[in-house]
Amino acid sequence: xxxxxxxxxxxxxxxxxxxxxxxxxxxxxxxxxxxxxxxxxxxxxxxxxxxxxxxxxxxxxxxxxxxxxxxxxxxxxxxxxxxxxxxxxxxxxxxxxxxxxxxxxxxxxxxxxxxxxxxxxxxxxxxxxxxxxxxxxxxxxxx
Amino acid sequence: xxxxxxxxxxxxxxxxxxxxxxxxxxxxxxxxxxxxxxxxxxxxxxxxxxxxxxxxxxxxxxxxxxxxxxxxxxxxxxxxxxxxxxxxxxxxxxxxxxxxxxxxxxxxxxxxxxxxxxxxxxxxxxxxxxxxxxxxxxxxxxxxxxxxxxxxxxxxxxxxxxxxxxxxxxxxxxxxxxxxxxxxxxxxxxxxxxxxxxx
Ligand SMILES: Nc1nc2c(ncn2[C@@H]2O[C@H](COP(=O)(O)OP(=O)(O)OP(=O)(O)O)[C@@H](O)[C@H]2O)c(=O)[nH]1
Ligand SMILES: [Mg+2]
Numbered sequence: 001x002x003x004x005x006x007x008x009x010x011x012x013x014x015x016x017x018x019x020x021x022x023x024x025x026x027x028x029x030x031x032x033x034x035x036x037x038x039x040x041x042x043x044x045x046x047x048x049x050x051x052x053x054x055x056x057x058x059x060x061x062x063x064x065x066x067x068x069x070x071x072x073x074x075x076x077x078x079x080x081x082x083x084x085x086x087x088x089x090x091x092x093x094x095x096x097x098x099x100x101x102x103x104x105x106x107x108x109x110x111x112x113x114x115x116x117x118x119x120x121x122x123x124x125x126x127x128x129x130x131x132x133x134x135x136x137x138x139x140x141x142x143x
Numbered sequence: 144x145x146x147x148x149x150x151x152x153x154x155x156x157x158x159x160x161x162x163x164x165x166x167x168x169x170x171x172x173x174x175x176x177x178x179x180x181x182x183x184x185x186x187x188x189x190x191x192x193x194x195x196x197x198x199x200x201x202x203x204x205x206x207x208x209x210x211x212x213x214x215x216x217x218x219x220x221x222x223x224x225x226x227x228x229x230x231x232x233x234x235x236x237x238x239x240x241x242x243x244x245x246x247x248x249x250x251x252x253x254x255x256x257x258x259x260x261x262x263x264x265x266x267x268x269x270x271x272x273x274x275x276x277x278x279x280x281x282x283x284x285x286x287x288x289x290x291x292x293x294x295x296x297x298x299x300x301x302x303x304x305x306x307x308x309x310x311x312x313x314x315x316x317x318x319x320x321x322x323x324x325x326x327x328x329x330x331x332x333x334x335x336x337x338x339x340x341x342x
Contacts, residue, residue, distance in 0.1 A: 046243075046244070047157075047226075047241070048155040049155075050153060052152055088155055090181055090224060090226075093181055093182065094180065094181045097182075098182075099182045099183055099184045100184075101183060101184050102184075119152055121156075121157075123243075123244040124245075124326065124331045124332055125331065125332065125333065127333065128332075128333065129332060129333060130327050132154065132221070133326065133331075133332065134327075135221060136156065136221065136223060136246075137320050139217035140217065140320050140323070141316065143215070143312075143316055
């Protein structure tokens, strides 16, 4: 607005804006997922899809997960945590303090590499009968 | 990958917890589960910021939406997840994903501000998702008979109305049981291709 050199320099150097305080946390997750926001097969993993890691932390070729140099520390965290106990995408995100979208992509990578598998949640409409829901009620009462 | 492990992979079910601002959603989830914030990042278009401020920066920004999230381990092989729906109107689109495949929902209401839960009631009614209307009985709020609440919200006769204290585990358990019972009663199971209707 003042037209002085300082202003124009700042405007020309637009890239610098992406490294300010506000941009920091926005940029990082996407760098972690190599700019992708969807997994390789294009599907979105359900929030309550359960992730199960291979017991031996090995992929289909038998190679250990640590030998895979393409994986980030966050990938390894997911493998480790879901090997301890199978858990949902939402739990992984909450437990590792990562945004859901990031966890989706990372899990997608791990599925592609064969280090984890994912169960699709059963929508209530696909349950064979009420038995499970009666069990839910009993278990809730017993809590 | 060949499954090599022996411990059971749990069947996962989810319930949603909705209601107006400050009605006790976080309190309710925390009363029955270990609660943790769940972050999603959403792209929002930012309107109304002074042009001087934006100068050349894309007006779209990614914003973090935090939701309440709780896990209840019912059995080795059975887990119930609770998701508190984000309260602000601009996050309605997030509900659609949460509602997909949900077993049912709790709509929390405060009798001093009943209108705040209209939107949630309407949302679940339209989608045929079983819900229980839980009246959070805050200290100092007048107690209304159930029928008044039902009338004011124009609820279907089958919708359970339960008085609760969101801070009390037993009370919240009762609310959740009511949702699951209602889901069973409305035929949530085994009606894959038929739209759910309230009995
Ligand atoms: N007296 C009383 N206070 C309650 C009850 N439930 C919640 N509160 C209080 O009400 C306030 C709001 O509760 P929250 O659980 O944060 O409400 P919320 O719906 O998650 O609020 P937002 O996420 O901000 O929309 C807190 O100070 C709670 O301690 C209740 O049953 N009785
Ligand atoms: Mg809250």
